Amino acid sequence: MRMTGWTFLKGLFLVGLVSTSLASGTQEESDGAPTYHLRTGERAAAPLQQQHDMILSDLEAILKECGLKEGMRVWDLGCGTGTLTRLLAEKVGPSGHVWALDFSKAQLDVARATLQEDGYTNVTFVQHDLTQPFAIKEDQKGDFLVSRFVLMHLEAPKEAVGLMRDYVKQGGACLLMEPDNSRNSLARPCEQAQSFRKTLLEVGEKAGLDYSLGARLACLCEGVWQVKSVREKCYQNNATGTQKLWRARLEEMEEKLLASGMATQGQIDGWRHMIDNLSSKEEGWYSSALLYYVHGVKE
Ligand SMILES: C[S@@+](CC[C@H](N)C(=O)[O-])C[C@H]1O[C@@H](n2cnc3c(N)ncnc32)[C@H](O)[C@@H]1O
Incomplete structure (x- = not known):
């Protein structure tokens, strides 16, 4: 477990591509997700949806290029609150099937409730820790698997x-998606915005998250998957989008930043002022985030 000695802070920052959330240790233990340091359940849903929406048009095209089609059987590993699961369930249709797997009960509860409410009957939810082997039945083996923003949380991503x-049959495909937040940039890098981002990155790193995993994703697949393509995509947020995201981050983290001594009240007030004024910079993009997509095949 990465967080040894750092239990006070369960937070993660995502400038566009990795959500920030804070969770309590006891909640995580009882949730079945002891090594996950972000918020789970209802409070995780909105930032995950926001990230999903930002990349949606690209994602749909990439899934198609990687061969996802109607009737397929697909695994969504580390499905979270089910935003990607829903898209997959739509793409494979009633003749296909999606297994949505996560180790967090709270995440699965939200995913199950929303998808069932919307009438999806082609999804099965599975609670399992991805770092452990899964005794998959032959008839559960998929044609395709996806995993998005998950490996960056694991201590041993290569093993995972x-x-x-094991989740796909011979010839089956994977599409893995992870960010490289270390190379995110700002169109107008003022001192306040830079220090805000730097502090939030430090928060995540202390929590044991690998923000630059995306850049190593294809290497992690070597010898395991036959890598067919690697895409690096840059997503740009305008000032209003950035403001929305950063406001939520600051609200979530203020208390912990103060308690941990990672920021003073003066710094926090300065960041809030900077964020409040972002809407005056509404011209083109304001912040950007990088995401890697790796498509592999089991040969
Ligand atoms: C940032 S969320 C991403 C959720 C979803 N893939 C998406 O893109 O919306 C990461 C998810 O990975 C799950 N996760 C992290 N470590 C895991 C593990 N060892 N086994 C299973 N799920 C895990 C977490 O519970 C969380 O729901």
Whole structure:
């Protein structure tokens, strides 16, 4: 477990591509997700949806290029609150099937409730820790698997990438998606915005998250998956989008930043002022985030 000695802070920052949330240790233990340091359940849903919406048009095209089609059987590994699961369930249709797997009960509860409410009957929810082998039945083996924003949370992502092979049959495909937040940029890098981002990145790093995993994703697949393509995509948020995201981050983290001594009240007030004024910079993009897509095949 990465967080040893740092239990006071369960937060993560995502400038566009990795959500920030704070969760309590006891909640995580009882939730079945002891090694996950972000918020789970209802409070995780909105930022995950926001990220999903930002990349949606690209994602749909990439899934198609990677061969996802109607009737397929697909695994969504680390499905969270089910935003990607829903898209997959739509794409494979009633003749296909999606297994949505996560180790967090709270995440699965939200995903199950929203998808059932919307009438999806082609999804099965599975609670399992991806770092452990899964005793998959032959008739559960998929044609395709996806995993988005999950490996960056794991202490041994290479091993997890290897275990993922078990979820698909021979010739089956994977599409793995992870960010490289270390290379995110700002169109107008003022001192306040830079220090805000730097502090939030430090928060995540202390929590054991690997923000630059995306850039190493294809290497992690070597010897496990036959890598067919690697895409690096840059997503740009305008000032209003950035403001929305940063406001939520600051609200979520203010208390912990103060308690941990990672920021003073003066710094926090300065960041809030900077964020409040972002809407005056509404011209083109304001902040950007990088995402890697790796498509592999089990040969
Ligand atoms: C940032 S969320 C991403 C959710 C979803 N893939 C998406 O893109 O909206 C990461 C998810 O990975 C799950 N997760 C993290 N470590 C896991 C593990 N060892 N086994 C299973 N799920 C895990 C978390 O519970 C969380 O729901």
